[in-house]
Amino acid sequence: MKLSAIKNIISDIVIVRDAEFYELGLTATQCSVSMLSFLENTKYIDELLSNATISCAIVNPETAEMIKDRTTIGIAVSESPKHSFFFLHNYLIENTDFYGQSDGSIIDPSADINSTAWISKTGVSIGAGTIIGPHVSIYPNVRIGNNVTIGANSIIGGEGFECFRFQDKAFMVKHAGNVLIGDNVDIQASCCIDKGLFKNSTIIGEYTKLDNLVHIAHNVILGRRVFIAACAMLAGRVTVGDDAWIGPSAALRNGITVGNNGYVSIGAVVTRDVLEGQMVSGNFAIGHDKFLQFIKSIR
Amino acid sequence: MKLSAIKNIISDIVIVRDAEFYELGLTATQCSVSMLSFLENTKYIDELLSNATISCAIVNPETAEMIKDRTTIGIAVSESPKHSFFFLHNYLIENTDFYGQSDGSIIDPSADINSTAWISKTGVSIGAGTIIGPHVSIYPNVRIGNNVTIGANSIIGGEGFECFRFQDKAFMVKHAGNVLIGDNVDIQASCCIDKGLFKNSTIIGEYTKLDNLVHIAHNVILGRRVFIAACAMLAGRVTVGDDAWIGPSAALRNGITVGNNGYVSIGAVVTRDVLEGQMVSGNFAIGHDKFLQFIKSIR
Amino acid sequence: MKLSAIKNIISDIVIVRDAEFYELGLTATQCSVSMLSFLENTKYIDELLSNATISCAIVNPETAEMIKDRTTIGIAVSESPKHSFFFLHNYLIENTDFYGQSDGSIIDPSADINSTAWISKTGVSIGAGTIIGPHVSIYPNVRIGNNVTIGANSIIGGEGFECFRFQDKAFMVKHAGNVLIGDNVDIQASCCIDKGLFKNSTIIGEYTKLDNLVHIAHNVILGRRVFIAACAMLAGRVTVGDDAWIGPSAALRNGITVGNNGYVSIGAVVTRDVLEGQMVSGNFAIGHDKFLQFIKSIR
Structure with missing residues (x-):
């Protein structure tokens, strides 16, 4: 999924740099494929930067400024990154096949x-x-x-x-x-x-x-x-x-x-x-x- | 409900001074209307006296003697106030509409x-x-x-x-x-x-x-x-x-x-x-x- | 039940001295009838020897040697007494009436x-x-x-x-x-x-x-x-x-x-x-x- 595509789901974000992601996860999550994460508090920026599986991040304007040269990470800016991230997550579960579909038991x-x-x-x-x-x-x-x-x-x-x-x-x-x-x-x-x-x-x-x-x-x-x-x-x-x-x-x-x-x-x-x-x-x-x-x- | 009316439910109490109550509660309970409480142990008499919502109390003979001049509190005397109080409470739930009636869900x-x-x-x-x-x-x-x-x-x-x-x-x-x-x-x-x-x-x-x-x-x-x-x-x-x-x-x-x-x-x-x-x-x-x-x- | 009879259930034990038991129990269990117990670790041998209700024990070779003169206790030797004991216990529950039968509720x-x-x-x-x-x-x-x-x-x-x-x-x-x-x-x-x-x-x-x-x-x-x-x-x-x-x-x-x-x-x-x-x-x-x-x- 393209980071730019989430703009259709969360209108009040700004895409600074587009990139692809296949899963969502916390900055502490280790993932086998490229994932989208978020950072609420700039204080924990090292956790974001040291997680190589993060290909996209929803961050606040201050953090966006700090990571703008890190070209391996796509950036979406939100005033409330955590809320935007989980709103997207809930939306993907409820309205899309992003997380797959259940078969019969x-x-x-x-x-x-x-x-x-x-x-x-x-x-x-x-x-x-x-x-x-x-x-x-x-x-x-x-x-x-x-x-x-x-x-x-x-x-x-x-x-x-x-x-x-x-x-x-x-x-x-x-x-x-x-x-x-x-x-x-x-x-x-x-x-x-x-x-x-x-x-x-x-x-x-x-x-x-x-x-x-x-x-x-x-x-x-x-x-x-x-x-x-x-x-x-x-x-x-x-x-x-x-x-x-x-x-x-x-x-x-x-x-x-x-x-x-x-x-x-x-x-x-x-x-x-x-x-x-x-x-x-x-x-x-x-x-x-x-x-x-x-x-x-x-x- | 009149304190004197509980005599019909708990026979082994003595009504020293009659009064009205609308709810039951512990001495620690704050209530919006006049309530009946009890005191098992004279040691906690201050909790009883400082709770202005108590209009009636079931107490032991010793406590009754100590609060006889407190004319705002109706008094019923029992040898085991806690037992009398909760016996009354259980009786009111099981046999009367004192606590109201449930409508259909x-x-x-x-x-x-x-x-x-x-x-x-x-x-x-x-x-x-x-x-x-x-x-x-x-x-x-x-x-x-x-x-x-x-x-x-x-x-x-x-x-x-x-x-x-x-x-x-x-x-x-x-x-x-x-x-x-x-x-x-x-x-x-x-x-x-x-x-x-x-x-x-x-x-x-x-x-x-x-x-x-x-x-x-x-x-x-x-x-x-x-x-x-x-x-x-x-x-x-x-x-x-x-x-x-x-x-x-x-x-x-x-x-x-x-x-x-x-x-x-x-x-x-x-x-x-x-x-x-x-x-x-x-x-x-x-x-x-x-x-x-x-x-x-x-x- | 005879200790020797458990040989039919757990093949890899050796009966050193036969005896009768009516229940199973831990060495810490007090029982009203003669019981079979086990000892996994020789360190706790006193718990075994001080429990007068134990008439039979499944023990390792080392323990067997130590209690061979205690003629009131039947002895079965296993390389893994705990496993043998509970395997027997589970077997008796699942396949025999040793533990009785349930009537209708x-x-x-x-x-x-x-x-x-x-x-x-x-x-x-x-x-x-x-x-x-x-x-x-x-x-x-x-x-x-x-x-x-x-x-x-x-x-x-x-x-x-x-x-x-x-x-x-x-x-x-x-x-x-x-x-x-x-x-x-x-x-x-x-x-x-x-x-x-x-x-x-x-x-x-x-x-x-x-x-x-x-x-x-x-x-x-x-x-x-x-x-x-x-x-x-x-x-x-x-x-x-x-x-x-x-x-x-x-x-x-x-x-x-x-x-x-x-x-x-x-x-x-x-x-x-x-x-x-x-x-x-x-x-x-x-x-x-x-x-x-x-x-x-x-x-």
Whole structure:
């Protein structure tokens, strides 16, 4: 799609330099093809300039001036880049095929679907031997592998939580991505697994197991054999390596990474990356040994 | 209603001074009309005496003696005021029109109601363009505005959590209030929004957005454009100002206030008011700057 | 059942000394009859030897050598005892009557079952005057008493979270136990109450009250008149005494005990036993007085 073509959708932008893009994404998003992004605040200009997959950007006049010599980036100027960007994104989802079209849902005949489950008639595929429990809700853009179980009242493929204020209103950003659940995954009751925001995915790796009431936000990527205990909360874009343990009631801030075999203690509020094999505890979480030392000092 | 009339409902009370009341409420409740309250423990007598909307009170003999000269308050004496009060409250809900009657539910023809949603046949109104997802449960006494979305498996208008022990038993207090959801509110999946306890409301202001698995207790009042992230817990009577951010897995103690633009960090356990524009973090939460200083000292 | 008989189910074990067992259990499980257990790690051999109800054990060669003179324990040797044990357990559930058979479900005619609730056709009993809300899911092996209420979208009798890795895979352990809910219990919306792991129970004592979004793991035992506020998480085998208060968003580590009248503060992450009448706060939780002293020092 040409940057100049979005002028037909958002009238109050000015095209400074035209270019092509194939996807939309945040400046923090890594994409396999050229993408359109935006910058609301000039302060984060380095994030924009260091992301080589960005071929087009919606920016404010000040930023436009600063990047005018960067000829690899097409530029559209808006007084409110974030609003323009997400308005375009929502428009493309609702009115165009930019994000693709959903086919009819495909459920393997050997899958066991509870009669009270609700499964979208389009955009869902469910593999062989998979069991879908009572009152499960499965939205479009969900691909579930073989021998998976989804426990009662869980919701797969719901909208993620991306919202922004504009003037005296506030808006939700629609989600165009999907959820990919690998073979032999088990998800217990009342979990929520949201879909990806752009042309990307929330991924649950093979053999990974989730307890009850777990929240998996948009674009989380879980490795293989990850165990996530009850009431844990994984915010957007969290990445968890193979064989990690996420304790019950833990909360992981958006964007962080937990390495292979990482161990997050019960109730830990994790705001920094967890290294391979590292154990962290506390609110905010720190290395477990230092944490125990601290607790002993006040106990 | 006359205080003396409750003698017919609770036989083991003594009317010391008669008076009129129109609602029931806790001593902490502010009411627009004269109300009946109770005091279990004489220690909190100031809360009773400083609430000008209280026209009647059920109290123990000791308290009755102390307030006998306060002629603006009708007095009923009970050996267990809390039990008498809530017994009366439950009786009025179940057997009288004191708390009003529910009309048939009204759903705007342009609303999109998933076929698996359960909506009470009485006491619900749903506005134009509103979308109700799969497996949603909506109890009586719920008013939902226009262009609202309620995500899968959310529960609106459930009973709040007010319970008390009496002798070797324990009882739930029934809820007579309602839930008011403003226009353009978005509520994601598996949220619980409880109704008000008395003739009052749990209120979600216009354009406010809730992520998955959020708990909103009875009589919470949310302003406009409030964003509440996944797994957050707002206990009874919490008030949140416009444009505030409640982080994921945060827990807010009952009765506290978060000012406009207040910012509650991920996992914060908030036990004191949050000022306008203030950021708080930790368990229990403190000002964010002091909190970071502390974390650095133990990291 | 004879230990030697399991050789037909798990071929790669060696029976060193035969003996009889009637149930399966962890080394930490107390059982009323002779049981089969396992030991993965020789380090915990004392837990095995001090549990008098263990009549048979699956152990590795090293442990077998160490307990060969303990003639009261039958011994089966496996290179991966945990895997062998749970493979046997899953096999017994799926292919034999070892764990008993479910009868048809029995619902008292005076119970009020919402038309959208899903109740297993076998293994459920529901008492007189009990109310089951919309979108509730009740799995087999659940016994609900009289005058109980189960709120919307709650799940009773779901599988607990017991899983283990083996080679490059991971497995869930099936649950053979049940859930027992006493008379006059109230459970609000979106709660999860998992069944016991072996021939044992998750128990909710009479008059106990649960708020929304509470997680009760396998083999939790709650006393009478316990109040558990919203979003609390009780991990496996937690025991809570009569009249205790578990605050909102609290998290209790597996195996701990809260004494009668114990008080767990909002957001507390409890990793040690709470004494009778004790109040604990913080992450990890400590005595409330010491905790307040600490908070004052950093506020």
